[in-house]
Amino acid sequence: MDGKYESGKGIYTVGDVALMTGLNPRTIREYLRRGLLKGEKTAAGWRFTAEQFVALISHPEVERSIRAKDQGIVLDFLSQKKKAAPAACVILDLPIGPDGEEGLRERLLALNGEGLSFRYRQEGVMARITATGSPNQLADLLKEMAPNPCNRKDI
Numbered sequence: 001m002d003g004k005y006e007s008g009k010g011i012y013t014v015g016d017v018a019l020m021t022g023l024n025p026r027t028i029r030e031y032l033r034r035g036l037l038k039g040e041k042t043a044a045g046w047r048f049t050a051e052q053f054v055a056l057i058s059h060p061e062v063e064r065s066i067r068a069k070d071q072g073i074v075l076d077f078l079s080q081k082k083k084a085a086p087a088a089c090v091i092l093d094l095p096i097g098p099d100g101e102e103g104l105r106e107r108l109l110a111l112n113g114e115g116l117s118f119r120y121r122q123e124g125v126m127a128r129i130t131a132t133g134s135p136n137q138l139a140d141l142l143k144e145m146a147p148n149p150c151n152r153k154d155i
Contacts, residue, residue, distance in 0.1 A: 010050045016109060017053060020120040021062075022069030036062060050105070057122055070119050070130045077132050088138045092129045092145060096122070104145070111141060 017037075018025045031037040032046065037056045039048040048056075056062055077089040096104065104127055108118055116133035118141075131141060 010106070012048045012050075012053055012105075014046050017048060017056070019112060020053075020105060020108065020118075021057065021066045022073065022119045023062075023065060027065070031056060031062065053105070054122060057120075063121075063123075066119070066121050070121055070128070073117065073119055073130050073132060086135050087132065088135045089132045090130070090138050090142065092131070092142065094127045094129070094145060095125055096127045097125075107144060111144070116141070 012020075014025050014028050017023075017028050021028075028037065029046075032039065036059050037048065038052050039046045057066060074089055074091070077087070080087075094104065105120060108120060108129065112118065116131065116137045118129055118131040121128045121130075129141075129145070131138060133141075
């Protein structure tokens with residue numbers, strides 16, 4: 001890495017990694033300490049390339065933790081008996097190409113907030129996004145990602 005980091009350019013922070021995986025930032029730092037996550041320490045904090053992120057989420061121990069968080073977002077959604085507003089939960093499986101997953105993660109990070117919550121997991125050539133939010137937010141998410149995000153140049 002050359003030390004020049006720009007948000008939205010395939011470089012992730014501890015917060016970005018925590019957001020995409022559902023893991024606590026403290027857990028991400030523990031993975032750094034243990035060598036499961038490689039990155040570069042800058043004046044602004046840790047930075048990770050897309051390749052380093054994929055290596056982390058592909059590690060068997062980390063993959064199990066992310067899978068549990070994936071299931072947790074669905075179980076949390078289902079266990080809420082009363083909701084203040086209409087809500088929805090989706091699980092979206094997307095085939096990804098060699099360059100598609102980075103753009104997909106960047107778009108998800110850009111969509112985050114305003115009540116939308118998501119988890120990202122990758123297994124081989126498939127990305128799984130588990131998301132909760134308002135029906136309109138999730139409809140927008142589905143429109144953004146369909147039919148094949150890997151072939152889209154605007155993601």
